[in-house]
Amino acid sequence: xxxxxxxxxxxxxxxxxxxxxxxxxxxxxxxxxxxxxxxxxxxxxxxxxxxxxxxxxxxxxxxxxxxxxxxxxxxxxxxxxxxxxxxxxxxxxxxxxxxxxxxxxxxxxxxxxxxxxxxxxxxxxxxxxxxxxxxxxxxxxxxxxxxxxxxxxxxxxxxxxxxxxxxxxxxxxxxxxxxxxxxxxxxxxxxxxxxxxxxxxxxxxxxxxxxxxxxxxxxxxxxxxxxxxxxxxxxxxxxxxxxxxxxxxxxxxxxxxxxxxxxxxxxxxxxxxxxxxxxxxxxxxxxxxxxxxxxxxxxxxxxxxxxxxxxxxxxxxxxxxxxxxxxxxxxxxxxxxxxxxxxxxxxxxxxxxxxxxxxxxxxxxxxxxxxxxxxxxxxxxxxxxxxxxxxxxxxxxxxxxxxxxxxxxxxxxxxxxxxxxxxxxxxxxxxxxxxxxxxxxxxxxxxxxxxxxxxxxxxxxxxxxxxxxxxxxxx
Numbered sequence: 001x002x003x004x005x006x007x008x009x010x011x012x013x014x015x016x017x018x019x020x021x022x023x024x025x026x027x028x029x030x031x032x033x034x035x036x037x038x039x040x041x042x043x044x045x046x047x048x049x050x051x052x053x054x055x056x057x058x059x060x061x062x063x064x065x066x067x068x069x070x071x072x073x074x075x076x077x078x079x080x081x082x083x084x085x086x087x088x089x090x091x092x093x094x095x096x097x098x099x100x101x102x103x104x105x106x107x108x109x110x111x112x113x114x115x116x117x118x119x120x121x122x123x124x125x126x127x128x129x130x131x132x133x134x135x136x137x138x139x140x141x142x143x144x145x146x147x148x149x150x151x152x153x154x155x156x157x158x159x160x161x162x163x164x165x166x167x168x169x170x171x172x173x174x175x176x177x178x179x180x181x182x183x184x185x186x187x188x189x190x191x192x193x194x195x196x197x198x199x200x201x202x203x204x205x206x207x208x209x210x211x212x213x214x215x216x217x218x219x220x221x222x223x224x225x226x227x228x229x230x231x232x233x234x235x236x237x238x239x240x241x242x243x244x245x246x247x248x249x250x251x252x253x254x255x256x257x258x259x260x261x262x263x264x265x266x267x268x269x270x271x272x273x274x275x276x277x278x279x280x281x282x283x284x285x286x287x288x289x290x291x292x293x294x295x296x297x298x299x300x301x302x303x304x305x306x307x308x309x310x311x312x313x314x315x316x317x318x319x320x321x322x323x324x325x326x327x328x329x330x331x332x333x334x335x336x337x338x339x340x341x342x343x344x345x346x347x348x349x350x351x352x353x354x355x356x357x358x359x360x361x362x363x364x365x366x367x368x369x370x371x372x373x374x375x376x377x378x379x380x381x382x383x384x385x386x387x388x389x390x391x392x393x394x395x396x397x398x399x400x401x402x403x404x405x406x407x408x409x410x411x412x413x414x415x416x417x418x419x420x421x422x423x424x425x426x427x428x429x430x431x432x433x434x435x436x437x438x439x440x441x442x443x444x445x446x447x448x449x450x451x452x453x454x455x456x457x458x459x460x461x462x463x464x465x466x467x468x469x470x471x472x473x474x475x
Contacts, residue, residue, distance in 0.1 A: 146412070147412065147450065149403060149412060149413035149415070149446075149447075149448055150446070150447050151413075151415060152417070153417060153444035153445050153446050154433075154445045154446070154447055155444075155445040155472075156442055156443070156444050156445075156472075157190070157442065157443040157444075157445075157472055157473065157474045158441060158442060158443075158472070158473040158474065159181055159183060159437060159441050159442060159443050159474050160183060160441055160473070161183045161184035161441070162181070162183055162424075162437055162438070162439065162441045162442075162443075163182075163184075163439070164420055164421065164423065164438070164439025165423070166293070166333070166335060166352070166377075166379065166395070166421070166423060167252045167266075167291060167293045167309070167333075167335070168182075168210050168211060168252055168423070169210075169211040169212070169213070169252065169253050169254070169424070170182035170183075170209065170210075170211070170212060170424055170437065171212070171424035171425070171426045171435065171437045171443070172212050172213055172214050172221075172426050173214075173426035173427060173428055173429065173435060174214040174218035174221070174235070174429070175214070175216065175217065175218035175429045176218035176219070176235075176429075177191065177192045177193055177428070177429055178190070178191050178192070178214075178218065178235060179191075179192060179426065179435060179443075180200070180212050180214065180221055180235075181212075181437070181443065181474060182209030182210070182211070182212050182223070183209070183474070184208060184209070185202055185203045185204060185205065185207060185208050185209065186199060186200075186201065186202045186203070186209070187199075187200040187201050187209055187212060187221075187223055187233075188200065188474055189235065190474055192428070195472070197474055198238065199238075200221070200233060200235070200238050201223065201231075201233060201238070201240070203223075203225055206227075207225045207226055207227050207229075208225065208226045209223060209224075209225065209226075210224045210225060210226050210250045210251055210252045211223070211224035211251060211252050211253050211254045211263075212224070212254070213254035213255060213256055213261075214235070214256070215256050216256060216258065218235070218429075219234070219235060219236060220232055220233065220234060220235060220241065221233050221235045222254050222256070222261055222263075224250070224251030224252065224253070224254050224263055225250070225251065226249075226250045227250070228245065228246070228247030228248055228249050228250060228251055228265060228267070229243055229244065229245055229247075229251070230243070230244045230245075230246075230247075230251055230254070230261070230263045230271075230273060231243050231244075232244075232261070232275065241275075242275060244273050244280040244281065245280050246263075246271045246280045246281045246284075247263065247265040247267055247269070247271065248265070248267040249265060249266040249267050250265060250266050251263045251264070251265045252264060252265065252266060252291065252292070252293055253292060253293055253294060253295040254295065255295040255296050255297050255304070256297065257297040257301040257304075258301050259274065259276070259301075260272050260273065260274055260282075260297075260301075261273040261274075261275070262295055262297070262304060263295075264291075264292030264293065264294075264295045264306060264308075265291070265292060266291040266292075268286070268288045268289065268290060268291065268292065268308070269284055269285065269286055269288075269292070270284070270285035270286075270287075270288075270292055270295070270304075270306055270316075271283075271284055271285075272284075272285070283321065285306075285316055285321065285323075286321075287306070287312075287314050287316075287322065287323045287326075288306065288308035288309075288310050288312060288314065289308070289310040289312075290308050290309035290310040290333075291308060291309045292306055292307070292308050293307060293308060293309060293333060293334070293335040294306060294307030294308070294313075294334050294335045294336065294337040294349070295307070295337070296337040296338065296339055296347075297339075298339045298344075298345075298347070298363075299339055299341055300344065301318070302317060302318060303315055303316065303317055303318075303345075303363055304316040304317075305337050305339070305347050305349070305363075306323075306337075307333070307334030307335055307336075307337050307349060308333070308334060309333040310333075311328065311330045311331060311332055311333060311334060311351070311355070312326060312327065312328055312330070312334065313326075313327040313328075313330065313334050313337070313347075313349045313361070314326055314327070315327070315347075315363045315366075325363055325366045326366075327349070327359075327361055327366060327368075329359060329368060329371075330349065330351040330355050330357070330359065331351060331354050331355040332351040332352030332353055332354040332355035332356075332377075333351070333352040334349050334350070334351060334352075335350070335352070335378075335379060335380070336348075336349060336350030336358075336378045336379060336380050336381040336392065336393075337349050337350075337381065338381035338382055338383045338390060339383065340383050340388075340406075341383055341385055342383075342388050345362055345363045345364045346360065346361070346362065346363075346369070347360075347361050347363055348360050348361075348381050348383070348390060349361065349381070350374075350378025350379070350380075350381050350392060351378055352377050352378070353377040353395070353396050355378070356373055356374050356375055356376055356377060356378065357371050357372065357373050357374065357378070358371065358372050358374060358378055358381065358392060358404075359371040360406075360407075369407075370407060370409060372404070372409045374392060374394060374402065375398065376394035376395060376396060376397060376398045376399075376400065377394055377395035377396045377397075377421070378392055378393075378394060379392075379393045379394060379395050379421060379422055379423045379424075379425070380392065380393040380422070380423070380424065380425035381425075382425055382426075382427050382434065384431060384448075384449045385427070385431030385449075385452065386431045386432070386449055386450055386451065386452040387449060387450060388405070388406050388407075389403060389404060389405050389406060389412060389449065390403075390404050390406060391403050391404075391425070391434055391448060391449075392404065393422035393423070393424075393425045393436055394421075394422060395421030395422065395423065396421065398416075399416070399418050399419065399420060399421055399422055399438070400414055400415065400416050400422070401414070401415040401416070401418075401422060401434075401436060401446065402414050402415075403415075403448055403449075413448070415446060415448075417444055418436065418438040418440055418442065418444065419438070419440045420438045420439035420440040421438055421439055422436050422437070422438050423437065423438060423439065424436065424437030424438070425437075430451070430452070431449055431451075431452060432447060432448070432449050432450065432451055433445055433446065433447055433448065433449075434446050434448050434449075443474065
């Protein structure tokens with residue numbers, strides 16, 4: 001029977017092997033062979049390349065086509081340009097002359113920037129500077145030139161009877177854009193937006209104005225007198241709200257925090273006044289050995305800095321009756337004081353004729369961070385609101401105004417124009433303009449600082465009445 005099956009199949013099979021088993025084996029072997037063909041090993045797998053859109057690529061910027069291609073030599077130039085335009089975009093086709101190599105076969109200049117020889121070499125290029133980095137790059141942007149500060153004032157106001165006294169503080173600019181000036185026995189208000197002048201008060205023949213200071217809101221103004229009184233006036237209605245005593249002699253400096261009014265006097269004391277209570281003052285600070293002529297609260301109301309004719313700078317906190325920090329490096333009277341609005345616990349102070357230095361302090365530990373010798377008596381300091389710079393005004397011997405960068409202490413500008421000591425300084429509410437006053441009985445407005453980058457809401461200062469050139473009188 002087995003021999004009959006062999007004859008039917010036409011196959012000469014070994015004994016014990018059926019035709020069925022032969023067919024199964026053949027199927028399995030064929031399947032494995034097909035699998036090997038259709039599923040190559042991972043080591044031999046290939047995938048399609050990603051070809052980016054060349055029309056948006058600036059391939060001519062890269063030195064991809066440096067060598068001539070033997071394939072294209074002698075070919076039709078028009079056809080070559082058309083082919084490149086179709087393959088790489090019209091920009092590439094127009095910028096690459098015919099006969100140059102194809103990016104399909106990049107040369108050694110792959111991923112190297114191409115130097116544009118059509119433009120003159122920059123003085124800042126690596127070749128000029130003597131640095132050979134192995135590749136040539138586009139010239140870097142030249143450094144930004146320093147900011148230019150106008151050398152002349154935008155406006156000049158006559159201020160008759162403006163005192164030439166280092167220990168007085170007679171000019172202040174409110175957040176409502178009103179400038180207050182103490183002239184003899186009177187206080188005048190000058191509205192910057194309209195150039196309107198208003199007489200706030202007259203102290204009479206037996207008294208005189210020694211200091212003025214606006215509240216931070218700009219609605220009320222305090223006036224220190226030669227008799228030692230501290231008066232508070234409503235600046236909008238020109239009415240006196242309060243009169244407080246306590247000093248034995250003139251109150252030459254005033255400083256407002258959010259709630260407390262501090263006054264410094266020739267009697268060497270500092271009085272703290274609170275208008276919410278009926279008493280004239282709530283505390284007396286004793287620490288200076290001579291007249292108190294400088295006084296400033298920090299922006300967070302945590303610390304009060306006081307300067308005196310005893311060459312000391314003292315730091316007080318909200319609750320102390322004694323100074324928490326004593327700084328004695330100055331060798332002359334300390335009138336000029338300014339707290340940084342950009343960094344907490346940073347205060348600057350300036351010394352008088354025998355010192356001439358601006359010193360920067362960390363009030364947390366009492367360390368002197370830096371100092372600069374200005375060459376002249378330092379009368380006033382103010383820190384810029386919009387940039388990390390400060391302005392100083394000076395007396396003997398140059399009577400100049402100086403703008404400084406911080407912390408480099410590089411000079412931005414030196415302004416001159418006053419013929420006497422620049423004893424008074426105030427800043428506009430937008431932080432761009434300063435006004436300076438001197439014993440030459442003039443007030444000069446200078447555009448010193450740039451505008452704030454992120455504009456905040458504040459009173460306008462760009463009225464033509466303020467910026468028009470000319471000289472007018474404040475009373």
